Amino acid sequence: MAILEGLAGSSTGLEPVCSTGDCEYPDFTSLGICSYCEDVTAKSTQVCSVTITEKLGNTSLPVDCSYTPPNGMKIEPQLTRSPWTSIANLSLIETENVLYSVSFYSAKYEDPALIYTTQNTTKWEKKPALTECSIKWCAKLYTNNYYESTSRRSLVVTKSQVLTASTDYTGDGYFTLVPNQ
Numbered sequence: 302m303a304i305l306e307g308l309a310g311s312s313t314g315l316e317p318v319c320s321t322g323d324c325e326y327p328d329f330t331s332l333g334i335c336s337y338c339e340d341v342t343a344k345s346t347q348v349c350s351v352t353i354t355e356k357l358g359n360t361s362l363p364v365d366c367s368y369t370p371p372n373g374m375k376i377e378p379q380l381t382r383s384p385w386t387s388i389a390n391l392s393l394i395e396t397e398n399v400l401y402s403v404s405f406y407s408a409k410y411e412d413p414a415l416i417y418t419t420q421n422t423t424k425w426e427k428k429p430a431l432t433e434c435s436i437k438w439c440a441k442l443y444t445n446n447y448y449e450s451t452s453r454r455s456l457v458v459t460k461s462q463v464l465t466a467s468t469d470y471t472g473d474g475y476f477t478l479v480p481n482q
Contacts, residue, residue: 322450335439
């Protein structure tokens with residue numbers, strides 16, 4: 302529940318117990334969730350083909366392109382796409398020893414109605430901007446923690462480290478998170 306509250310921003314946090322009014326606490330590491338977004342347009346591949354329709358003899362046909370970002374997830378937008386296309390992947394996938402619990406891609410097309418004609422036979426559509434956002438398990442290190450009765454409090458993350466699934470999987474449906482090496 303604490304993880305869901307943290308993601309939703311509704312967590313009120315835990316108040317420290319301090320009987321004297323001024324307390325210092327030892328450094329500690331906590332399981333957390335880290336997120337980031339990255340432009341993966343340049344690292345992605347684009348494959349385009351002309352979609353043959355039932356009506357032969359057309360002077361123009363829709364272009365069908367698919368995109369594969371670095372993690373291998375294939376993005377296949379619909380031909381009747383809007384300028385913005387988003388795809389979410391909620392399955393667990395492992396890429397470069399990082400276990401993603403959620404991956405989200407967003408693509409912005411310059412021309413959502415691009416068609417293939419005799420005038421543009423050698424030029425496919427420009428690759429859309431692809432952005433990958435991920436949420437990952439991580440360990441968060443808290444240092445120099447204190448609480449003062451004058452309502453001053455310090456609880457600051459000084460280091461975050463992504464956690465990956467251990468290679469010692471036993472097949473019981475559980476996995477162990479270890480620091481990314």
